[in-house]
Structures are given as C-alpha cells and as structure tokens.
Amino acid sequence: MNTIRTRQRGLSIISLLIALTIGVFLLAGLFSLWLQTRNTFNAQGSLAQLQDNERIATTTMANALQSAGYYPLIDNYSTSPPSPLLTLSGALPVAGDFTAAGQFIYGTHGTNDTLEVRFMSDGNGLDCQGQQQADKTLVVNEYSIDTNGNLVCTVTTSTYGSTTTSTSSAQTIVPGVSNLLVQYGVDPGNTQSVTQYMTADQVTSGTDWSLVRSVNLQLTFTNPLAGSAANGAGQNTTVPMISRVVVLPQQSPL
Template sequence: MKPQRREAGMGLVELMVATVLALLVVAGAASVYAGLKNSWQAQDDLAEMQDNERLAVLLLSQVVRLTGFNPDPLGTPSAAALPPEAMAGFGTLAAGQALVGTAGGADTLTVRFLADGNGIASDCTGSKAYPRGSLVTNRIRLDAGGNLTCKVNGNTTQPLMAGVAGFDVSYGVDTDPACAPCQPRQYMDASQISAAAAWNRVRVLRLALRFTVPGGRPPTVQWEQNVAVMNP
C-alpha cells in the first residue's frame, strides 16, 4: 500500500511575497494611469488656452485694424468725429487722434473709430450693435490677475482672456512725415511716440502677448503680430 502524500498549501512567506508583488503591479498600473490622466488634462488645458489665444488675437487684430475708421470722412471730418478724450491710466486723446497708449510695466492701448452701421466694425468684445457714425473707444490693458481686459466707451471692463503674462505694444512710425507712401521705418514705445507727438503718424502696431502655459513647461509662449491701422 502506497503511503498517502499530504498536499501542502501556500505558506505564509509565499503568501506575503505574492501579496507584495500584486501590490507592486497595482501601484505601477495606478502610476501609469495617473500619468496618462495628467497628460490628457495638460493637453486639454493647452488646447483651451490655444482656443482662447486665437479668439483674443482675432479680436485684437480686428479692432486695431479699424483705428481711425470713419464711414463718412467728407461729411464728418476726423477732427470733429473724434473729440478730445481722457481716462486715467490710459492717456489722453486730442481732437482727431485715433489712438494712444502708455508704456511701463504692462502697456495699455486705446483705439477708437466710428461704427459703419452695417455690423462690420466690431468693438474689442465682439459687439457690432452700433448705429452708423457712433464713436467706439476701446481701452485694452492687462490687469494684475493676468487677464487681458477691454473697456468700451463707458461700459464695464470685460475680460478677453486669462493666463496672459505680458502685453506689449510697439508703434511703427514713418520718420519722414512728407513721405506718406513710405513703409514705417522705426518702431517706438508709447512714451517715445508721445514725446515726438507722433500719434497721427503711426501706421503699424506691433502687438506682443505672452501666454502662461498650463503646467509651466515652457513657462510662457510669445505671440507677436504687426497690424496696419487706418490712422487718419
């Protein structure tokens, strides 16, 4: 008669080793999942930032391009259509002057034009609901919270986009006033333009925005564009 063999179960040591290995596998899977989730979230945040960036850039470009626009310059000359205006922190506009800016820290930019009445000329918030000949003054600045904002006429300041690290404006001026068809040959900041009394000679604005990237790698992205203006 053959002796019976006793079947031995898993010992305590083997059980502990198996448990540790299982925990390591679970921890590894959780780490991979967390990494993928963070990557997906970063991609979503980046895509959202890029969408906001494109919208802000589009609105800025459209508004700046309209600087000094007058749908009826013969009936209402610019000197009468653009009366003197001033606002603390944004500079002073003389009669007939379509733009002004300030420099130092984050720049400010003020541009104004007359509405066409057909819904083509929109302000910096995207609104087009203005009767023909209405004066539209757009004041753009970067606030302390990193929001690019716009104030239209006497309305409440509206945020255009968040996550902006810097806003800088340079002004392209033809250094020879008698050479009207010439291309701008010098870029100045707002203080230099004011010192030279050259606001009505500005032909191109160079807009520079620095955006904070989610996750901080790289910390900022620079966007820059030259926009020709209808400066009278």
C-alpha cells in the first residue's frame, strides 16, 4: 500500500517581506498619530498656561492699584476718643520716589515700564508678595520686568514716622513677559473725569501724579509655541498685547 506524504509548506520569503512592510507602515502611521496628538496636547497646555499667566499678572497688579493710597483713618485707637485722625498727606509723606506728600503712585517709562503703588497697612494688608504687613507700615509695591522676561514685584516697607526702609528681593509673579507698558489716565481739570492718558515720563511732577485717576496696564507675552519644532513654524515670537484699565480709589483731600 502506497502512502502519500505531504510536506508542510511555510510562507515564502516574499510573503514575509510583504507582511513586514505592511506592519512597518501601520506602526509608522500609529506613531505619527500619537506624535500629532502629543504635540496638540502640549500646545493646548502651553496656551492654557499663557492664559493663566495673563490673568494672574493683570489681576495681581489691579489688586495692588485698588489699594493705592489706602490708610487707616484713626492713628491711635487706645485713647478715648480715638485720635488723631490721619490725612492722606500725613499718612503718606514724601519718601523715595514719592516727591509729594499724599502721592501714592509712581512709575518710569522706558523699554519696559515700572510701576510703584503705595499704601499704609492697617495690620490686615497684604503686599504684592502675599505677606501680611503690620499696622501703620508704609508699603510700596514695585512691578517691573527682569532680564529673564519675568514680571517681578519688590516690596519696600517702613514704619510710620520712621525714615528707615527695608526692601525685599524681587519675586517672580509670572514668566514670559516681553513688554510692560503703563499709561496713566489724568484729570488735569480736576473734573473727576479722565481726559487723556500719559506715560510716566509725561507725568512730570508730584502734583501731576495727584491727578492720576486710572491706570491702563498693557502687557505683551512671549509666544510659547514660537520655539516649538512641531508647532512653531510661522509663529510670531509674541502674542497680541492684553490691556486692563484700573480705576483708582477716590481719595479724601490731602
């Protein structure tokens, strides 16, 4: 009886090469899809962080401006009746860059502007670095852009009635700021209505600073996508400027 034997046949080398080629193309497609998804996710994260930095910068500076010129009305609560009443010029005397008694805002204009805001703490006030200051402490919050493109704040304090000051080291509020421009809304006719905006160099004296009624904060941030190999092609190095106008508190007479 004859036995028919069959040999097991495998895939040919050509079939294997074709299968490998198809597998490589599939893997390349999956990798490309993963890479695009990752780049999109990173770009969205960078833009979200940019929006957070813009919000933090304007909110922090606006909060400081809204405390500009604040001082506790009563000098001594331990007497009966409490006395004497403080005035703006008495609470905020001439000191440092503040060349007029009662002046609570100052700035400089240049490649990047600086902004100084002054108030007297009642024991509950916070400076721009988040530190609580003691009662009757004169506080100057100064905002500027450092050489690394960070928006930073420096705090200078002094005890009421003393000429001794203490200045903190600069603390970063947010990174990635390309430019800070500050414009001051002034009321030269003292009509309680802003009629023009000036840069700091145009507000030439302490008397002019007393006529500032509002502040226009303009910040330009660097584009987080501009340096990205995946998303940076054709991107501008900065994003459009953001602006916020802050109305200063109404002050009592000097």
